[in-house]
Amino acid sequence: MSVTMPPQHPVDDTTPTEGKNLTAASRAKKSLTSPWATAAAIIIAVAWTIPTVALFMTSLIPGDRYRTDAWWTVLMDGGLTFENFNQVLFDSFGDNSTAPPLIEYVFNSIVVTVPAVVFPVVLGLMAAYAFAWIPFRGSNFLFVLIFALQVVPLQLALIPLLRLLGPENLGLAGEFSGVWIAHTIFALPLSVFLLHNFVSNIPREVLEAARVDGASHTQMFFRIIIPLSLPAVASLAIFQFLWVWNDLLVSAVFGSANTYPLTYPISNLAGDYGQYAYLVPPAAFISMIIPLIVFFSLQRYFVRGLLAGSTKG
Amino acid sequence: MGSTEVLPESALRSATDLGPDFWASQGQNLLFGAIAIVAFIAIIAIVMFGADLIKGRARDKVQLVVLVAPVLVLLGVGLVYPAIDTTWLSFNEITNEPDPDTGIFTTTMQFVGLDNYRFAFSDPSTLRTILNTFVWMILVPLLSTGFGLAYAVFIDRAKGEKALKSLVFMPMAISLVGASVIWGNIMYDYNQVGEQTGMLNALRELVGLDPYNFLRDDPWNTFWLIVILVWIQTGFAMVILSAAIKGVPAEMNEAASLDGANAWQRFWRITVPSIRSTIVVVLTTITIMALKVYDIVRTVTQGRDNTDVVANRMYVLSFVEGREALGAALAVILFVFVIPVVIYNVRSLNKVKEAR
Numbered sequence: 001m002s003v004t005m006p007p008q009h010p011v012d013d014t015t016p017t018e019g020k021n022l023t024a025a026s027r028a029k030k031s032l033t034s035p036w037a038t039a040a041a042i043i044i045a046v047a048w049t050i051p052t053v054a055l056f057m058t059s060l061i062p063g064d065r066y067r068t069d070a071w072w073t074v075l076m077d078g079g080l081t082f083e084n085f086n087q088v089l090f091d092s093f094g095d096n097s098t099a100p101p102l103i104e105y106v107f108n109s110i111v112v113t114v115p116a117v118v119f120p121v122v123l124g125l126m127a128a129y130a131f132a133w134i135p136f137r138g139s140n141f142l143f144v145l146i147f148a149l150q151v152v153p154l155q156l157a158l159i160p161l162l163r164l165l166g167p168e169n170l171g172l173a174g175e176f177s178g179v180w181i182a183h184t185i186f187a188l189p190l191s192v193f194l195l196h197n198f199v200s201n202i203p204r205e206v207l208e209a210a211r212v213d214g215a216s217h218t219q220m221f222f223r224i225i226i227p228l229s230l231p232a233v234a235s236l237a238i239f240q241f242l243w244v245w246n247d248l249l250v251s252a253v254f255g256s257a258n259t260y261p262l263t264y265p266i267s268n269l270a271g272d273y274g275q276y277a278y279l280v281p282p283a284a285f286i287s288m289i290i291p292l293i294v295f296f297s298l299q300r301y302f303v304r305g306l307l308a309g310s311t312k313g
Numbered sequence: 314m315g316s317t318e319v320l321p322e323s324a325l326r327s328a329t330d331l332g333p334d335f336w337a338s339q340g341q342n343l344l345f346g347a348i349a350i351v352a353f354i355a356i357i358a359i360v361m362f363g364a365d366l367i368k369g370r371a372r373d374k375v376q377l378v379v380l381v382a383p384v385l386v387l388l389g390v391g392l393v394y395p396a397i398d399t400t401w402l403s404f405n406e407i408t409n410e411p412d413p414d415t416g417i418f419t420t421t422m423q424f425v426g427l428d429n430y431r432f433a434f435s436d437p438s439t440l441r442t443i444l445n446t447f448v449w450m451i452l453v454p455l456l457s458t459g460f461g462l463a464y465a466v467f468i469d470r471a472k473g474e475k476a477l478k479s480l481v482f483m484p485m486a487i488s489l490v491g492a493s494v495i496w497g498n499i500m501y502d503y504n505q506v507g508e509q510t511g512m513l514n515a516l517r518e519l520v521g522l523d524p525y526n527f528l529r530d531d532p533w534n535t536f537w538l539i540v541i542l543v544w545i546q547t548g549f550a551m552v553i554l555s556a557a558i559k560g561v562p563a564e565m566n567e568a569a570s571l572d573g574a575n576a577w578q579r580f581w582r583i584t585v586p587s588i589r590s591t592i593v594v595v596l597t598t599i600t601i602m603a604l605k606v607y608d609i610v611r612t613v614t615q616g617r618d619n620t621d622v623v624a625n626r627m628y629v630l631s632f633v634e635g636r637e638a639l640g641a642a643l644a645v646i647l648f649v650f651v652i653p654v655v656i657y658n659v660r661s662l663n664k665v666k667e668a669r
Contacts, residue, residue: 034576037466037467037576038467038471040463040467041464041467041468041471041477044460044463044464044467044481045464045477045480045481048480048481048483048484048544048547048548049480049483050512051492051495051496051499051500051512051544052483052484052487052495054495054499054500054512055491055494055495055499058498058499066510067504067510068507068508068510069508069510070508070509070510070515071510072515073508103335104335104339107339107342107343108342110343110346111342111343111345111346114346114350115346115349115350115353118350118353118354119353122353122354122357123383123384123387124384126357126379126380126381126383126384127380127381127383127384127385129380130377130380130381131381134373134377134380136377142381142385144659144662144663146384146388147658147659147662148655148658148659149388149392149393150658151601151651151654151655151658152392152396152648152651152655153604153605153624153644153647153648153651154605155605155624155627155628155643155644155647156395156396156399156400156644156645156647156648157391157392157395157396157399158395158399158628158631158632158644159395159398159399159402159631159637159640159641159644160394160395160398160399160402161391161392161395164390164391164395176342176345176346176349177349180349181387181391182391184387185387185388185391185392186391186392188384188387188388188392189388189392192384216365216372216373216376217373217376217377217380218361218362218364218365218376218379219365221361221380222361242485242486245488246487246488246489246490246491247488248488248489248490248607248608248611248612249607249608249628252628252632253628253632263488263490263491263608266490266491266494266612267490267493267608267611267612270490270493270494270497270498270612270613271497271612271613271614271615277498280494280498281494281498281499283494284490284491284494284495285491287488287490287491288486288487288488288491291486291487291488292483292486292487294486295483295485295486296479296486299479299482303552303556306549306552306553307552307553307556
């Protein structure tokens with residue numbers, strides 16, 4: 001999904017996460033900021049952080065105490081253990097002791113995610129270049145249509161697309177390739193729109209100079225568009241990575257037991273309050289490690305992607 | 314998939330003894346993924362440079378087709394056609410019955426007009442599902458934007474702003490499933506007897522209140538589920554609004570404070586009007602997000618105790634219960650909720666284009 005932002009260049013140098021330039025005016029303003037506002041900010045920050053910390057602490061409760069003891073109780077008597085991580089990751093994760101270990105789903109998540117990031121980004125950049133710089137009949141109409149498709153709920157396409165990819169037609173449903181195709185299709189509207197915003201802001205002179213030298217569209221794409229678009233590509237790729245990694249719906253509909261990513265078994269076991277419920281928190285925490293690493297190390301690009309005009313869901 | 318032998322808990326495996334089967338099948342999958350990426354890029358490069366060999370005027374046209382066609386075909390076949398097909402399906406009834414003469418099961422589609430919609434709006438549980446979705450659609454954007462805007466203003470130019478932002482923004486990186494586990498299994502956990510292990514019920518006990526079963530208390534349980542999405546979306550609203558606030562000229566605030574306006578007045582008279590368009594963007598984006606979310610309900614309550622939403626019911630009807638026509642009708646209802654946003658977006662896109 002996405003909405004038009006006020007025109008803004010995606011690689012605008014004002015990094016919104018930084019507030020370094022303290023001018024006289026802002027210092028004056030800061031001195032006026034009430035202590036109540038500071039207190040409220042701290043309360044919100046703590047309230048927003050506690051749940052994630054609680055998840056980690058709960059992951060460390062031994063299975064036989066999960067039902068009866070809270071994590072702070074176990075923390076006090078020194079009973080916390082990392083054993084649960086070992087068990088879900090390498091032994092078994094599920095509602096019986098023969099369920100496959102989570103490490104299989106970690107690999108599935110990787111195999112699902114990486115191609116599902118590369119495909120829509122590359123195809124989207126190609127189309128974005130054409131829509132931004134090659135005049136052709138119907139260009140404007142098609143671009144507006146693609147833009148509008150961003151807000152169409154996935155749900156509207158699921159049943160027919162599954163039939164199309166299913167055994168009676170392409171036979172790709174349940175395979176990794178089927179999941180990649182579905183993810184690619186659903187990512188394309190955002191990808192085209194976001195990259196178009198960026199590509200259309202490349203200075204006209206740069207492209208015209210190459211055109212005068214007789215460069216074809218292919219040559220312009222490889223020599224000018226790709227190298228100049230890398231910051232936008234990075235933003236989009238991170239976005240798409242987090243989205244696919246965290247996705248449940250597309251994987252549940254188009255995948256199978258051979259392709260299910262981490263979210264699938266966790267979602268299934270989360271509502272089951274049986275004897276294996278203690279495995280759910282460590283599994284959920286494991287599923288967050290990679291996105292959190294990506295997020296904290298590449299936050300700048302992620303924010304730029306958001307500010308370039310869109311988000312999706 | 315991997316080995317399935319039963320092991321005593323004392324003999325937990327570690328990464329080194331997962332067995333050759335495991336690494337063979339996972340290695341195969343990884344290799345398949347890598348080959349797919351390489352092949353994909355190779356095909357694109359070959360087709361594009363192949364088109365470069367064409368002489369004369371046709372070259373530009375062929376290259377244009379190469380650039381746009383993949384996206385148009387994929388979207389046409391994978392999104393536009395399916396959307397139309399789903400809409401058509403929603404006006405039909407699918408029956409799978411044995412032929413009276415031969416006994417062979419045959420699937421037939423019969424046009425039934427608005428019957429599916431009539432059912433959706435008259436069946437109490439489906440109607441409740443639609444109403445719940447409506448509540449999500451209203452509350453999630455308002456609460457997320459409200460908290461996000463307040464937080465963005467509070468921490469603007471404060472010491473440690475970057476770190477404070479990261480804390481509230483972090484849930485954006487967490488999957489909805491992960492967030493559902495955090496809240497459903499840990500924050501809202503409720504025990505009928507014994508120590509309260511859920512964070513919120515432990516807090517209630519600390520201040521002397523009775524434990525409360527968050528997820529069973531209809532209709533408030535829908536609100537507790539909404540909190541999960543608000544927890545995630547506040548970071549999004551905060552980051553976007555914070556960037557907009559930084560774009561408000563400092564001189565305006567300065568002039569206002571010289572005129573004696575306090576922080577509260579400056580917020581309502583200067584900050585909010587200056588970033589109004591961004592606030593609208595954030596509200597609409599989160600509205601659409603809230604409509605489509607099915608992960609939370611599926612993970613936390615599976616729709617029990619009147620918490621179901623259209624997106625989850627649509628999934629269950631279409632892919633679990635095999636009532637695809639009714640599922641299609643619910644998908645169309647979701648889309649109808651979104652249509653005003655589509656129109657608004659296309660209008661503002663055209664405005665941006667005219668401004669160029």
